Amino acid sequence: MAEAGKKAIQSARHLPIDSIYIGAMNVEEFVGEANFAALLADYMGLSGVPSSRVETACSTGAAVFESAFYAVASGYMKNVLVIAGEKMSHLPKMTTARILTEVIDREERRYGATMSALAGMIAHRYQKEFGLSDKHLKHVLAQIVEKNSANGTLNPYARAKRTITREVYEKGRLIATPLRLFDCSPNADGAAAVVLTCEKTPIRVSGMGHATDTMALRHRASLTAFSSTKASALKAYAMAQLNPRDIQFAEVHDAFSIFEIIGTEDLGFFEPGQGWRAVEGGLTALDGSLPINPSGGLLARGHPAGASGLAQIVEIVLTMLGEVDQKRQIRRADLGLAQSAGALANNNVVTILERSDRHRVVTTGWQPEYKPVIQVGTSDGVPESVGDSGTLETYTTLYATPEGFSPPHTLALIGLEGGDMVLARYPKYLEKDRFKIGQRVVLKKRGDSVLFETGGFLQSMRDKVKGLFGRKTPRGKRNQNTGP
Amino acid sequence: MAEAGKKAIQSARHLPIDSIYIGAMNVEEFVGEANFAALLADYMGLSGVPSSRVETACSTGAAVFESAFYAVASGYMKNVLVIAGEKMSHLPKMTTARILTEVIDREERRYGATMSALAGMIAHRYQKEFGLSDKHLKHVLAQIVEKNSANGTLNPYARAKRTITREVYEKGRLIATPLRLFDCSPNADGAAAVVLTCEKTPIRVSGMGHATDTMALRHRASLTAFSSTKASALKAYAMAQLNPRDIQFAEVHDAFSIFEIIGTEDLGFFEPGQGWRAVEGGLTALDGSLPINPSGGLLARGHPAGASGLAQIVEIVLTMLGEVDQKRQIRRADLGLAQSAGALANNNVVTILERSDRHRVVTTGWQPEYKPVIQVGTSDGVPESVGDSGTLETYTTLYATPEGFSPPHTLALIGLEGGDMVLARYPKYLEKDRFKIGQRVVLKKRGDSVLFETGGFLQSMRDKVKGLFGRKTPRGKRNQNTGP
Numbered sequence: 001m002a003e004a005g006k007k008a009i010q011s012a013r014h015l016p017i018d019s020i021y022i023g024a025m026n027v028e029e030f031v032g033e034a035n036f037a038a039l040l041a042d043y044m045g046l047s048g049v050p051s052s053r054v055e056t057a058c059s060t061g062a063a064v065f066e067s068a069f070y071a072v073a074s075g076y077m078k079n080v081l082v083i084a085g086e087k088m089s090h091l092p093k094m095t096t097a098r099i100l101t102e103v104i105d106r107e108e109r110r111y112g113a114t115m116s117a118l119a120g121m122i123a124h125r126y127q128k129e130f131g132l133s134d135k136h137l138k139h140v141l142a143q144i145v146e147k148n149s150a151n152g153t154l155n156p157y158a159r160a161k162r163t164i165t166r167e168v169y170e171k172g173r174l175i176a177t178p179l180r181l182f183d184c185s186p187n188a189d190g191a192a193a194v195v196l197t198c199e200k201t202p203i204r205v206s207g208m209g210h211a212t213d214t215m216a217l218r219h220r221a222s223l224t225a226f227s228s229t230k231a232s233a234l235k236a237y238a239m240a241q242l243n244p245r246d247i248q249f250a251e252v253h254d255a256f257s258i259f260e261i262i263g264t265e266d267l268g269f270f271e272p273g274q275g276w277r278a279v280e281g282g283l284t285a286l287d288g289s290l291p292i293n294p295s296g297g298l299l300a301r302g303h304p305a306g307a308s309g310l311a312q313i314v315e316i317v318l319t320m321l322g323e324v325d326q327k328r329q330i331r332r333a334d335l336g337l338a339q340s341a342g343a344l345a346n347n348n349v350v351t352i353l354e355r356s357d358r359h360r361v362v363t364t365g366w367q368p369e370y371k372p373v374i375q376v377g378t379s380d381g382v383p384e385s386v387g388d389s390g391t392l393e394t395y396t397t398l399y400a401t402p403e404g405f406s407p408p409h410t411l412a413l414i415g416l417e418g419g420d421m422v423l424a425r426y427p428k429y430l431e432k433d434r435f436k437i438g439q440r441v442v443l444k445k446r447g448d449s450v451l452f453e454t455g456g457f458l459q460s461m462r463d464k465v466k467g468l469f470g471r472k473t474p475r476g477k478r479n480q481n482t483g484p
Numbered sequence: 485m486a487e488a489g490k491k492a493i494q495s496a497r498h499l500p501i502d503s504i505y506i507g508a509m510n511v512e513e514f515v516g517e518a519n520f521a522a523l524l525a526d527y528m529g530l531s532g533v534p535s536s537r538v539e540t541a542c543s544t545g546a547a548v549f550e551s552a553f554y555a556v557a558s559g560y561m562k563n564v565l566v567i568a569g570e571k572m573s574h575l576p577k578m579t580t581a582r583i584l585t586e587v588i589d590r591e592e593r594r595y596g597a598t599m600s601a602l603a604g605m606i607a608h609r610y611q612k613e614f615g616l617s618d619k620h621l622k623h624v625l626a627q628i629v630e631k632n633s634a635n636g637t638l639n640p641y642a643r644a645k646r647t648i649t650r651e652v653y654e655k656g657r658l659i660a661t662p663l664r665l666f667d668c669s670p671n672a673d674g675a676a677a678v679v680l681t682c683e684k685t686p687i688r689v690s691g692m693g694h695a696t697d698t699m700a701l702r703h704r705a706s707l708t709a710f711s712s713t714k715a716s717a718l719k720a721y722a723m724a725q726l727n728p729r730d731i732q733f734a735e736v737h738d739a740f741s742i743f744e745i746i747g748t749e750d751l752g753f754f755e756p757g758q759g760w761r762a763v764e765g766g767l768t769a770l771d772g773s774l775p776i777n778p779s780g781g782l783l784a785r786g787h788p789a790g791a792s793g794l795a796q797i798v799e800i801v802l803t804m805l806g807e808v809d810q811k812r813q814i815r816r817a818d819l820g821l822a823q824s825a826g827a828l829a830n831n832n833v834v835t836i837l838e839r840s841d842r843h844r845v846v847t848t849g850w851q852p853e854y855k856p857v858i859q860v861g862t863s864d865g866v867p868e869s870v871g872d873s874g875t876l877e878t879y880t881t882l883y884a885t886p887e888g889f890s891p892p893h894t895l896a897l898i899g900l901e902g903g904d905m906v907l908a909r910y911p912k913y914l915e916k917d918r919f920k921i922g923q924r925v926v927l928k929k930r931g932d933s934v935l936f937e938t939g940g941f942l943q944s945m946r947d948k949v950k951g952l953f954g955r956k957t958p959r960g961k962r963n964q965n966t967g968p
Contacts, residue, residue: 034586035541050694073558102518210534
């Protein structure tokens with residue numbers, strides 16, 4: 001972080017720094033420091049200068065930029081150094097995984113959900129809602145991974161140094177169906193820094209928006225769009241007096257490949273359900289009409305939680321200044337957008353950066369479509385009455401499980417009468433079952449958890465077994481051996 | 485925090501909230517959440533509203549107010565809800581202590597230092613520099629504790645419900661010499677909230693300053709003043725176009741009783757070394773000419789780390805609005821100051837609040853005296869060459885030790901040739917020794933630690949023993965039994 005900070009000060013020609021804004025998601029648990037803003041200032045030899053830390057989970061890098069922007073915009077600060085970073089590679093993988101999972105809803109965690117699990121559920125739902133076959137979805141996701149990893153090979157700050165071809169992609173193990181290893185951005189250490197100044201510079205901040213969403217996925221009306229991105233984008237476009245069609249290139253929060261598609265739809269670049277077509281058509285490629293993640297995105301750069309949001313902004317600035325590898329230099333690069341997501345897209349930030357010499361034409365009018373949330377406010381524990389059955393809204397089977405759970409671990413969101421959704425897990429002894437979004441399922445309470453069973457299968461199994469062995473079914477036995 | 489937030493919204497007559505700024509020092513380790521800004525927004529039914537967390541260790545509550553202030557001052561936000569809080573009482577005391585100690589310099593922690601230890605060293609140094617006897621210092625500190633606890637009995641938000649009389653104070657066990665139990669603000673759960681708005685209101689923010697200092701105490705030139713407070717105050721007075729004499733009452737960060745004295749000097753209320761006289765003379769009492777901590781301060785309110793800085797601001801607002809208990813209502817209350825310290829005073833914030841109807845007279849010109857820091861930047865491990873001897877700059881004996889250490893545990897700052905200081909610990913088998921600030925001490929390296937011994941005592945012991953038993957001294961034996 002100090003290294004990135006010093007580079008930023010250097011590139012800002014040693015403007016005197018009035019204040020430091022530091023972004024780090026979880027220095028407490030990752031590195032055991034709880035006074036990090038002062039520590040970093042001291043370490044950099046800037047002791048004395050005010051220093052504050054800002055945090056919004058995985059969008060920290062963008063949110064710290066936002067707060068620093070207000071400090072300069074207020075007129076009270078002239079030059080503010082913004083540094084964002086995260087360090088996690090020194091810890092055991094399971095520890096890192098546990099710490100990272102603390103960003104999701106406590107109830108979701110209790111069921112053994114992870115970020116990948118929630119992303120998997122979203123991918124399944126997107127596939128169903130927009131009519132993609134399993135094969136087709138895999139094809140599209142592989143194309144995103146290939147595009148971003150190829151872009152990343154041209155980025156010296158990227159972690160990935162090779163292109164993930166379709167063949168390599170398909171060899172990646174399943175993490176949370178339908179997502180595979182290379183659909184998930186890798187954990188990483190990293191840092192990014194900029195100096196925000198009231199002085200005239202080649203690049204200006206022209207739009208900025210920030211919005212939250214419910215912590216829990218089950219409280220949202222849409223599982224294929226993020227209202228936090230839409231609301232942030234709406235504010236950013238309004239402030240910049242622009243609309244999505246003006247944007248020339250964008251860094252979109254591809255923590256998971258599917259999120260890049262959803263991001264480009266939420267930002268108004270493509271209609272809902274059309275984002276995957278844009279990928280297939282090559283529109284979002286480096287040489288496409290709207291390059292997305294020319295830096296390689298989080299997929300290729302890696303995802304050092306607190307840093308990612310600011311790294312996107314740095315990438316846009318370097319591209320606008322023509323300071324990136326010529327092979328990934330965007331031709332028209334005087335208006336770029338960065339979209340960053342906090343946790344499961346419930347604390348998102350959109351930033352629009354513009355070359356100061358760009359000819360400005362006011363083009364407002366974009367208005368995204370919202371679906372209202374189902375429920376606001378956290379609610380722990382099993383709802384009083386979940387009823388006996390519900391509709392399978394989406395699901396995932398986890399093959400990389402958190403501590404205390406073993407794969408395969410299937411989770412689903414079940415729609416209840418009245419519109420609420422409940423998180424439920426699938427009994428392990430029925431692991432060979434197939435799931436269909438939209439099907440009716442049977443719900444059972446076990447302790448403080450809700451289980452779902454696909455009644456039809458069970459019934460047919462029971463009938464079959466009954467036919468073979470009379471009343472003595474093998475279910476009880478299998479349950480004893482492999483049941484949770 | 486939600487409760488405090490809702491009260492603030494209510495008192496702001498339900499202005500529409502454009503953004504939420506949340507202060508919490510260490511939600512990750514205290515409550516196991518790493519996406520707290522979104523969580524609290526959701527929990528309060530404000531899902532959708534942008535929400536950022538700001539953190540600067542123990543001054544978090546003041547720093548989050550500062551960032552929120554810039555957001556409003558920038559013109560991009562009209563009404564910002566600021567909530568600060570901390571929750572720790574559910575954890576075992578040793579866990580809380582360990583987490584809280586993460587705010588101090590890593591090297592200091594390695595020696596078994598705690599916040600109380602550093603405060604103890606500062607108290608001893610203050611006593612020496614300004615010529616107070618042990619008894620006299622105890623007398624003054626007891627008076628602060630009595631004053632603040634008495635004020636606290638009139639504050640429904642205070643934790644302390646009784647006045648700590650001199651008798652009770654003296655019964656308090658030693659924590660870190662010369663500080664006793666009631667010199668240390670108790671850990672607590674708590675929250676505070678305000679709404680900052682661009683609308684005209686009875687109270688305005690007229691001054692704001694923020695500054696850091698070195699993480700390590702040994703890197704500072706002064707051990708009896710905090711340059712972070714002076715620098716913050718200088719900025720705040722300049723912004724408000726006021727000087728210390730204009731301030732009518734103040735909330736000063738009395739995490740330890742001695743800090744209230746130092747704070748009132750750093751803020752320019754009293755000359756260096758005169759703060760204790762002001763206490764003795766009753767100037768800082770509720771009915772004095774400059775009431776300090778009329779709310780009871782951190783000593784009486786308790787210190788819910790992230791909340792304290794904002795709680796001070798809330799207390800000043802309530803006092804200015806005449807909404808506190810009549811017995812603690814300041815007569816002239818249209819200009820108040822809050823001073824908050826992050827960790828060992830290395831991330832401090834000063835806020836000046838003013839009644840909007842106050843008649844303003846510009847009175848600038850205050851300039852505090854600074855001593856430069858000895859060393860900037862963190863430095864771990866034993867310096868290459870500490871030499872064989874040094875000067876005892878200050879010390880403390882800890883009776884409440886962190887995990888891995890046992891009382892009595894004596895730590896000292898030793899001045900080296902050339903001006904640097906080094907932290908050193910005292911071998912336990914010499915526990916009966918007396919220390920004098922300014923005396924020469926012998927330094928020894930043991931592993932990666934520096935030990936100090938008061939040569940004169942050792943020599944006299946050796947001589948005495950030698951006289952009795954010839955060359956066979958009992959020192960080796962005692963070392964085996966009780967050495968660390």
